[in-house]
Amino acid sequence: MTLHPRNPEISHGTATPDQPLLKVEGLTKRYGPRIGCLDVSFDLYPGEVLGIVGESGSGKSTLLSCLAGHQRADLGRIAYDGRDVLAMSETERRRLGRTDWAYVHQNPRDGLRMGVSAGGNVGERLMAVGARHYGDIRGKAADWLGRVEIAGDRIDDRPSAFSGGMQQRLQIARNLVTSPRLVFMDEPTGGLDVSVQARLLDLLRGLVRDLGLSVIIVTHDLAVVRLLAHRLMVMKSGRVVEQGLTDQVLDDPQHAYTQLLVSSVLQV
Amino acid sequence: MIRIENLSKSFTMHNQGSATIPVMVGARLTIAPGECVGLTGQSGAGKSTLMRMVWGNYLAAGGSIMVGETDVATAQPRQIIALRRETLGYVSQFLRVVPRVPTLDVVAEPLLALGTPLTEARDRAATLLARLNIPERLWSLSPTTFSGGEQQRVNIARGFAHAYPALLLDEPTASLDAANREVVLSLIDEAKARGAAILGIFHDEGARSRVCDRLVDVTGFTPPNIKAGAAA
Numbered sequence: 001m002t003l004h005p006r007n008p009e010i011s012h013g014t015a016t017p018d019q020p021l022l023k024v025e026g027l028t029k030r031y032g033p034r035i036g037c038l039d040v041s042f043d044l045y046p047g048e049v050l051g052i053v054g055e056s057g058s059g060k061s062t063l064l065s066c067l068a069g070h071q072r073a074d075l076g077r078i079a080y081d082g083r084d085v086l087a088m089s090e091t092e093r094r095r096l097g098r099t100d101w102a103y104v105h106q107n108p109r110d111g112l113r114m115g116v117s118a119g120g121n122v123g124e125r126l127m128a129v130g131a132r133h134y135g136d137i138r139g140k141a142a143d144w145l146g147r148v149e150i151a152g153d154r155i156d157d158r159p160s161a162f163s164g165g166m167q168q169r170l171q172i173a174r175n176l177v178t179s180p181r182l183v184f185m186d187e188p189t190g191g192l193d194v195s196v197q198a199r200l201l202d203l204l205r206g207l208v209r210d211l212g213l214s215v216i217i218v219t220h221d222l223a224v225v226r227l228l229a230h231r232l233m234v235m236k237s238g239r240v241v242e243q244g245l246t247d248q249v250l251d252d253p254q255h256a257y258t259q260l261l262v263s264s265v266l267q268v
Numbered sequence: 269m270i271r272i273e274n275l276s277k278s279f280t281m282h283n284q285g286s287a288t289i290p291v292m293v294g295a296r297l298t299i300a301p302g303e304c305v306g307l308t309g310q311s312g313a314g315k316s317t318l319m320r321m322v323w324g325n326y327l328a329a330g331g332s333i334m335v336g337e338t339d340v341a342t343a344q345p346r347q348i349i350a351l352r353r354e355t356l357g358y359v360s361q362f363l364r365v366v367p368r369v370p371t372l373d374v375v376a377e378p379l380l381a382l383g384t385p386l387t388e389a390r391d392r393a394a395t396l397l398a399r400l401n402i403p404e405r406l407w408s409l410s411p412t413t414f415s416g417g418e419q420q421r422v423n424i425a426r427g428f429a430h431a432y433p434a435l436l437l438d439e440p441t442a443s444l445d446a447a448n449r450e451v452v453l454s455l456i457d458e459a460k461a462r463g464a465a466i467l468g469i470f471h472d473e474g475a476r477s478r479v480c481d482r483l484v485d486v487t488g489f490t491p492p493n494i495k496a497g498a499a500a
Contacts, residue, residue, distance in 0.1 A: 045346055198367035205366060209381060227366050231345045245324060245345040252326040256282030263283070 019082075021046050021182060021214050022067075027076035029066050035238035036062035040076070042233065042243065046181070049208055049215040051229030051246060053222060053261070059238035060218045061186060067216065068103050068184045069093050080182070098128050102175035106187035108167035112159045112174065118145060119155040121174045129178050144173040148203060165196035169203065176207065185217040189224055201227055222265055226250055234258045269434050269465030270299040270322065275331035275341070275489075277317060291317055295331065295489035297467075301433070304456065304466040306480035309487045315469045318486055319436050322467060323358050324348040335434055353381050357432035359440050363411060363419045371397065371414075372407040375425045382430060389429075396425035400451055417443045428455050435459060437468035441475045453478055 020043035029036035037059040044050055052060045066073040069085065078085040080100070085093065097103070105111040112121055122141035123131075131137050142152055148169035150162075159167050168188065175183065188204070189197040205228060208215060219225060225232055225246055232250070233243040234257065242255040253259045275295035280288045292314050299305045307315040320326040321340070322333055328341035338351045352358070357378075365374050375393035380386065397407060400421040406414070411422040420443050427435065437456070441449045449472070456479045459466060470476040476483070 048346065048349075195368070202366045202369050226364070230349050244327075245348055247325050248327060248345075251320070252279075254280070254327065256286075259282050 020044060021081060022216075023077075023079040024067065025077045027063070027066060027073050027078065029062055029071060029073050035059070036071075037066065037235070038238045040240055042240075044182075044214050044216065046214055047208070047212045048231065049217065049229045051225035051232045052216065052218045052235060053220060053225055053232060054235035055220060055261075058235040060235050062238070063235070064184055064186055064216065064218045068101065069097065070103075098125070099178060100181050102178075102180040102183045104168075104171055104175055104183060104185040104188050106190050108159070108164070108171040111171040112167060114160050115158065117156045117158055118150065118162070118170055121159065121170060122177050125174055125178050140177060141173075144177045145170075147207075148173045149199070163196075165192050165200065168192060168196075168200060172200075172203070172207075176211070176213075179211070181214060183213055183215045185215060187219050187221075188217065189221065190219070197224070204228060222250060222262065234261065269301045269336060270297070270467060271332075271334040272297040272318075272322070273332050273334075275318075275321065275333060276329045277314075277321060277326065278329050290329075290491045292321075292486075292489050293491050295486070297484055299434075299465040299467055301463040301465050302460050303481050304460055304468060304479050306476050306483045307467065307469050308476075308483050308485045309490075313490055314486045316438065318489070319438060319467065319469060323356070323436055324352070353378075355432060356434045356436070357427050357430065358436045359424055359427035359438060361420075361438050361442065363423045365411060367412050368410050370408045371402065371411045371422055374411055374422060375429055378426060378430045392429055393425065396428060397422070399455075400425050401448055417445070417448070420444060421448060424452055424455070428459065431459075431462060431464070433464060435464050435466045437466060437470075439469055439471060441470065441472045449475065 022044040025041045027040040028038050040063055042050070052063065054060045062071065065071045067078065073086065080096065088096070103111070113124070116124065119138060119141040122144050123137040126137050126140060142155055145152065145155060150166060150169060150173070159170055162170065189200055192200065201224065207213060217225070217229060229246045231243065232246040233240050234249065234255065235241065236257045242249060242253065242258045249258060250262055253262050273296050275292065276290070277292040278288050278290040280286060295318060297305065307318060309315055317326060321328055322335065324340045324343070331341060333340040335351060336355050338347055340348060340351070343351070372390055372393050375397060376389035379389035379392060394407070398404070402418060402421055411419055414422065424440055440452050440456070444452060453475060456466065468480065470480070
């Protein structure tokens with residue numbers, strides 16, 4: 001039988017502490033007179049996957065980039081593990097981005113170094129947090145390529161020789177090798193074939209469960225959030241119009257916009 | 269184990285003139301550990317609506333739904349997630365899974381979510397699949413390609429993988445042949461014997477009379493102005 005290789009040694013169980021990992025209050029970003037996102041508040045707990053949906057221009061990507069520190073919010077507070085993120089120095093924030101956080105881009109080319117081998121892409125992240133022993137780095141890179149189902153004999157190939165789905169899995173390996181606690185994902189399954197999407201979704205679910213990751217995933221695909229996200233936030237014109245348990249928001253939407261969004265999906 | 273009091277529900281269709289349709293008022297129900305209660309009432313009377321509210325899939329307009337120590341009507345999403353992981357199981361009529369995941373892992377997943385070691389979880393999944401007569405050669409395939417009856421049995425195996433203290437069963441014997449129906453009824457009997465509180469919808473009268481200790485007619489909870497067929 002060809003079953004998925006999940007490493008039982010890395011199972012942490014599901015003990016979820018009662019403290020939120022990320023606490024966001026009143027986060028606001030304006031572009032001149034235009035609203036990027038307005039007064040967004042939520043808590044994210046360890047092991048939780050939060051989906052953010054909304055159409056193009058709803059502010060979901062702005063929100064994600066403000067959360068990840070790629071853009072500076074105008075107002076509001078972000079507390080990560082009790083620390084005030086917006087008050088941190090640039091050096092501290094970058095350090096957090098290399099150690100505790102990871103960011104998976106929609107286009108793997110934005111998150112990979114295309115001229116460096118697959119093993120190098122993964123190993124580079126380890127070296128950025130201080131790993132120096134070549135054998136250890138290569139061993140860990142090989143282990144992660146295996147976890148994202150990239151064959152060991154491709155370790156020295158450049159990502160430019162990979163398919164889109166493989167590139168996306170490599171980007172995930174590169175991001176997760178340093179054992180982050182919080183992963184930001186911007187449309188991670190966008191632009192992939194449906195069959196490749198399914199494999200990626202299964203991979204992500206397994207990693208969330210086995211590593212106890214917290215994830216914030218931005219997507220416009222309601223089928224993806226139904227299978228991946230525990231909780232859902234619906235955005236429109238920069239505001240959160242509804243949030244709750246994913247299947248409840250999708251099956252019993254309360255806000256007019258969510259009702260429209262859910263009823264507009266084509267049935268397959 | 270399950271105690272529902274004064275529960276009400278209405279749907280507001282914002283895109284259809286903001287019509288608000290009350291579909292349930294004053295629902296009340298108690299299920300003790302080891303007891304199985306069957307919901308009756310004609311199609312559209314609100315059996316599935318009530319069950320979905322206990323699951324936390326539909327929001328309550330008022331009242332309370334205690335499952336163990338959690339009031340599903342007012343709980344935070346993360347409390348409902350924990351409740352579903354540890355306490356409350358649900359066998360729906362539809363199998364909703366990530367495509368391409370092997371059947372064995374689909375069934376083992378609720379145990380893995382509880383931190384059960386992989387081999388132990390797969391052993392339990394294999395035992396249930398074998399009992400429900402899913403041929404072993406199918407276990408490594410995704411159930412999305414299976415027949416309706418096979419999918420239903422995979423769904424049942426998944427719902428019974430963990431010994432939930434409370435279980436919701438929506439037509440668990442529909443589309444099953446006599447032998448598999450018998451297996452499912454034994455699984456329900458065993459769950460009752462270990463103390464599970466069960467709320468079920470059974471159109472199959474023989475199954476209903478065999479496993480249900482009491483029946484509750486949801487027509488008593490239907491608002492007077494609503495006729496059958498109005499519920500979503």
